[in-house]
Amino acid sequence: GNSVTQMEGPVTLSEEAFLTINCTYTATGYPSLFWYVQYPGEGLQLLLKATKADDKGSNKGFEATYRKETTSFHLEKGSVQVSDSAVYFCALSYPTVNAGGTSYGKLTFGQGTILTVHP
Amino acid sequence: DTEVTQTPKHLVMGMTNKKSLKCEQHMGHRAMYWYKQKAKKPPELMFVYSYEKLSINESVPSRFSPECPNSSLLNLHLHALQPEDSALYLCASSQVAGKQEKLFFGSGTQLSVL
Numbered sequence: 177g178n179s180v181t182q183m184e185g186p187v188t189l190s191e192e193a194f195l196t197i198n199c200t201y202t203a204t205g206y207p208s209l210f211w212y213v214q215y216p217g218e219g220l221q222l223l224l225k226a227t228k229a230d231d232k233g234s235n236k237g238f239e240a241t242y243r244k245e246t247t248s249f250h251l252e253k254g255s256v257q258v259s260d261s262a263v264y265f266c267a268l269s270y271p272t273v274n275a276g277g278t279s280y281g282k283l284t285f286g287q288g289t290i291l292t293v294h295p
Numbered sequence: 296d297t298e299v300t301q302t303p304k305h306l307v308m309g310m311t312n313k314k315s316l317k318c319e320q321h322m323g324h325r326a327m328y329w330y331k332q333k334a335k336k337p338p339e340l341m342f343v344y345s346y347e348k349l350s351i352n353e354s355v356p357s358r359f360s361p362e363c364p365n366s367s368l369l370n371l372h373l374h375a376l377q378p379e380d381s382a383l384y385l386c387a388s389s390q391v392a393g394k395q396e397k398l399f400f401g402s403g404t405q406l407s408v409l
Contacts, residue, residue, distance in 0.1 A: 208395045219299070219385050219400030220338065227395050265337055269394040280326070280350060281394030285337035 178203040182266050182286035189256055189293050197251040197289045199240075199266035207268040208281070209233075209242055209249040214263045214288075223251075223264070256293045263288045301386050301401035309409050310376060316404045318369040318386030324399070326350075326392035327369040329361060330385040332403070338385055344369060345392045376408045 183198040201207065208227045212220040224233030229244035238253045249266060265288045269281040299320045308314050318327065326345050330338035343351035344363040358380075360372040369386055383403040389396035 217402070219301075219387075219402045220398075221400065222397045225395075225397065269396075271394045280343055280345065280392035281396055282340065282351075283398065288335070288337050290335075 178207065178268060178270050178282075178284045180266050180268055180284055180286035182264075182289050185288075186290035186292060189291070191258055191293055191295050192255045193293075195251070195253040195256045195260075195291070197264055197266075197291070199249045199251065199286060201247050201249065201266075201268050203247075203268055203270055205270065206244075207270040209240070210267045210269065210283070211238070211240055211249070211251050212265045212267060212285075214265065216262070220265065256291075258293045258295055261291055261293050263290050265289075299386055299388055299399050299401035301384075301404055303404060304402065305405045305407075307407045307409065308373065308376065310378070312376075313372070313374045315373065316371040316384055316386075316406075318371075318401055319367055320388045320399070321367055322388065322399065323366075324388035324390050325366060326389045326396070327363060328387040328389075328398065329359075329369070329371055330387060330400075332383040332385055334383075342371075343392055350392060373406075376406075378408050381406055381408045 179202045210225045211223040213223045214220045224235045226233040226242035232241045240251045266286040272282040329341040332338040341355045342361045347363045362370040385403045386401045387398040
């Protein structure tokens with residue numbers, strides 16, 4: 177089945193440090209890939225997405241490139257801020273057909289990585 | 296309006312109570328979802344509604360009963376819950392239920408079952 181593996185956390189960085197959170201996936205075919213972020217006490221927000229190989233998603237200084245050859249979608253940011261402290265989830269979406277024949281995109285999440293940025 | 300609004304934010308209930316969680320969106324989305332999230336874990340899909348019809352039930356116990364009265368509203372009716380059902384319940388919506396769709400999440404209802 178489909179699965180997503182994220183680097184274990186928690187990750188603790190100083191402000192302005194470089195961030196990498198590794199994400200690899202297992203899927204048949206061509207899933208869409210996402211990074212979601214969850215700030216304390218809130219729901220998840222889409223950070224960025226990529227829908228095909230070699231696509232680069234970017235938002236708020238974060239970037240991730242869909243690498244089919246290494247089945248990876250690593251999240252990077254050149255200079256983190258205290259406000260980036262949150263939990264980051266890598267996810268994939270792949271068409272799934274239910275018993276009634278309806279197709280939908282089922283999101284499969286990684287385990288999440290807690291990021292803490294100190295001033 | 297790009298918000299998904301969930302009420303209540305917090306709920307404490309006994310194992311014999313009946314309560315309901317509510318979710319509302321006004322983005323014209325035709326797919327709505329319920330997820331369950333335990334502390335420090337990723338969300339787990341419970342139900343998917345597509346065009347107001349229940350499309351997916353991820354083998355959720357019958358003590359959880361979803362309802363979609365119209366295209367903007369999604370309810371989750373709770374009855375005879377167990378302490379292990381304590382979790383953050385997240386509602387989400389998307390334009391349609393396709394694989395490339397961006398999901399918009401609400402802030403969730405933090406449920407405690409005593």
